[in-house]
Amino acid sequence: MFADTLDDTAELCLIRSAGELFHLVRDGVLLTDVTPRILSVNSAFSRITGYAECDVKGLNPNFLKSGRHAPDFYRRLWQKLIEDGHWHGEIWNRRKNGEEYLALLTIRAIRNAQGEALGYLGVFGDQSQAKREQELEAAKHAAEDAARAKAQFLANMSHEIRTPLTAIIGFAETMIDSRQTLAERAQAVDIIIHNGRHLQSLLNDILDFSKIQAKRIEVEHLETSLPDLLAGVVEVARAQAEEKKLEFGVHFMPPLPLTIHTDPTRARQILMNLLNNAIKFTDTGAVRLIVSFSPEQEQLHVAVQDTGCGIEESQLMSLFEPFAQEDRSISRRFGGTGLGLSISKELAENLGGGIRVTSFAGIGSVFVAMLATGRVAAADLSWDIRVFNQSSQVSPVRTVRPPTLSGRILVVDDNRANQELISLYLRRCGLAAEIAGNGQEAVDMAQQSVFDLVLMDMRMPVMGGLDATEILRLTGFSQPIVALSANIDRPDIEAALAAGCDAYLPKPIHLDTFYQMLARYLPNGETNRMTPGLIDCRVGEDPELERLRAEFLAELPGRMAKLRTAFAAGDQETLRSQAHQIKGVGANFGMPELTRLAGAMEFQLLRGDLCEVACLLDDMERSWQSSL
Structure with a gap:
């Protein structure tokens, strides 16, 4: 009997000690039944969460959820707890005051002798401060790395900008000397122009990079002549290669699309950047441009191959990072901002493609720009590489074949020269043209006669093109209206389209684009015997022009x-x-x-x-x- 009393007293002491220990533990502890409903919590739980025991007793612990985790997270937690009897990991919960905190939580099932779960014991510590310290430390290191990169970039840019500026100022000052010969003055002017263009290129890179960083880079998708796009790029690259006495080759792999949908300005910038790099880093040998088309991917692949210094494999991963060049000696030897490849990669991705590179140190590199073309019809694929070979030669003459169309066109423009020029282009397509000198005349004429297409200038006296387009649309005019304007800023284009224009073409008129637009909106007509097969755009060889x-x-x-x-x-x-x-x-x-x-x-x-x-x-x- 006495022994039994001693045993009961010892058990009570142990229970009391366990209860005291329960509240002395620094980590939060909660005990639940199998439901689970909270049976008890310790004081550390209240300190960490802000909830007293009386607030939470009988509640399901899910009231602590922060909302950061998906339902699948909790499903996996309970699955492991039921199968293994324990779970351990990080979890985001919410305090009583609404603040989120990161808990390192361990949950164990409490089982009886038969292995049946009677409840659960959860123990957790507040990791928020440690997490914040880790994030601050990571942010500090990232900021230090960024600061070092930018400091190196600014130091490099200071040199890059000062070099052409010094040449510009120096040679401009020499021209003040009255004793300077005409040949010396011409040489000075050439050097000033060359360095001015180099300076402009540097500033363009910096501005483009700042737009990319601010997520403000914009691209358009326009119908673009691929032979014309490549011709301009090849012409500049060939001159640069000849200046360094490098072999320059262009290879076309048919079939190739004659037109693609892309941003021609940005596409040209990407290709010129890759070609400039190849020529800059190649002292002897050759640079080649290889153009192919993937119908399955609807992508144009333009490879730039060189026999230059090449790139170490360990440097390839960082090649497209901002401010990156292979090493500082490269920057000192060749110059440049280190932004070109980063900008090109971002632009290529925005144009539905990307850039990949293969390189071997001391042997050379191959950069491949992939650009989305949009859907290309089989009829627009050409197997005749002469079309592209001719476009890649330097030639001041461009010939354009006017389509044979039918329809009645209203030309709205207050400039007589524009009226006659546009009318000439329309007549060569077999189209009938009538003239309106301002927007009010256009509205009156369109309400009294039938027109298949309206070509609308935007800036005119009496009534401008925007107002005229809005009135025409409000009064039920449903035929296409195409804006023709010398203003090519995005707000002007968006305003015209919002007013009801179907398309927007810039002035001066580019005949390829102009004829493509007409063919899109007008039906084919009978062959016009008076229309010449080819129209030469060079003024001086066309009597009417x-x-x-x-x-x-x-x-x-x-x-x-x-x-x-x-x-x-x-x-x-x-x-x-x-x-x-x-x-x-x-x-x-x-x-x-x-x-x-x-x-x-x-x-x-x-x-x-x-x-x-x-x-x-x-x-x-x-x-x-x-x-x-």
Whole structure:
């Protein structure tokens, strides 16, 4: 009897000690039945979660869930607990005040002698502080690495920018010397231009990279002539290779699409970047461009192969990282920002492809740019590589075949030269054209007659193209309306499409794109015997174009006089209108420099820089005189 009393007393002491230990443990502890419902929690549980025992007794512990974990996470937890009798891992829970915390949780099943689960014991520690410290440490190391990379980049850029600037300033100063010969002045000008273009390239890389970092890079998907795209790239690359006395080869692997849907500006930038790198890092041997097409993937594959210095395998992974070059000696020897490949890879991915590389140190490299083409019809695939070989030769003449179409077109433009030029292009397709001088006339004519297509200028007196398009759509005009404008900024394009235009084409008119647009919206017509098979876009060999050019030149003195008068009177609206009209048509009459200057004047007027406008007026006068 006495012994039994001693045993009962010892058991009570053990239970009391266990209870005290339960509350002394630094980790949170909770005891549940098999349901599970909470039977008891310790003081550390209350300290960590903010819940007192009276708040949680009888509740399912799932009220602690943070919402970070998917249902499958808890399903796997319970499956392991039932099968193995225990679970251990990290889990995000929520305190009473709504703050989330990371718990390192261990759960064990409490079983009887028959192995049946009677309840569960959970023990957890708050890992939030440790996790935050780990994240802060990782962020600190990442920031230090980024700071080192950027410091190295800025040091490199300081050298890269100062070098061409020094040449530009130095050779500009030499031209002040009256004793300098004409040949020396010409050489100085060449060096200034060369270094200015190099500086512009550096700044373009930096601006593109900043857009990519800010997720503001934008690409378009336009119908693009592949032979024309490759011709421009090949022409520049061949000149660079010849300057270094390198062999330059171009190989086309038919069949190849004649047109693809891509962003021609960005595609050209990618290919030029790869070719520039290949030529820069190759001192002897050859650089080759190999073009093929994958119909299954709907991708154009452009490989650039060189016999340059090559790249160590260990460096390939970091090759496309920003600011990266193979090593610092490469940067010192060849220069550059280290951004080109990073930008090209990002652009290629945005165009539905990517870039891959194979390289061997001391042997050379092969970079392959993959660009999505969009769906290519079998009829648009060419097995005749002469089409591409001819396009890859330097040639000032481009021939375009006008399609034979039928329909009645309304040309809306206030510029007489544009009216006649567009009408000429339409007649060569067998189309009938009528003219409206402003948006109000266009609305009146479209409501009184039937037209199959409207070509709408955006900037006109009386009523502009946006208002005219909106009115036409509101009054039930359902035929295609295509905007033609010298403004090519994205907001202008979006505004035209929002007003109801079906497409937007820039001025000066690019005949390939113009004819493709007409063929998209108009049916085929009977063969027009008067339409020549090929139209040569070079002004001077086409009598009708030459006549229109002569008329445009005859108007230029009057236009220049209007510009001078408007400038003297501070009439910025007339200045903008005249500059806009010249910009929209000049290049089509063989005067691209006049178009460029008119566009620059329009931009400076928007900025309000009248001093620069005065200089541009003088430049336009000289450009016009030189074209006579």
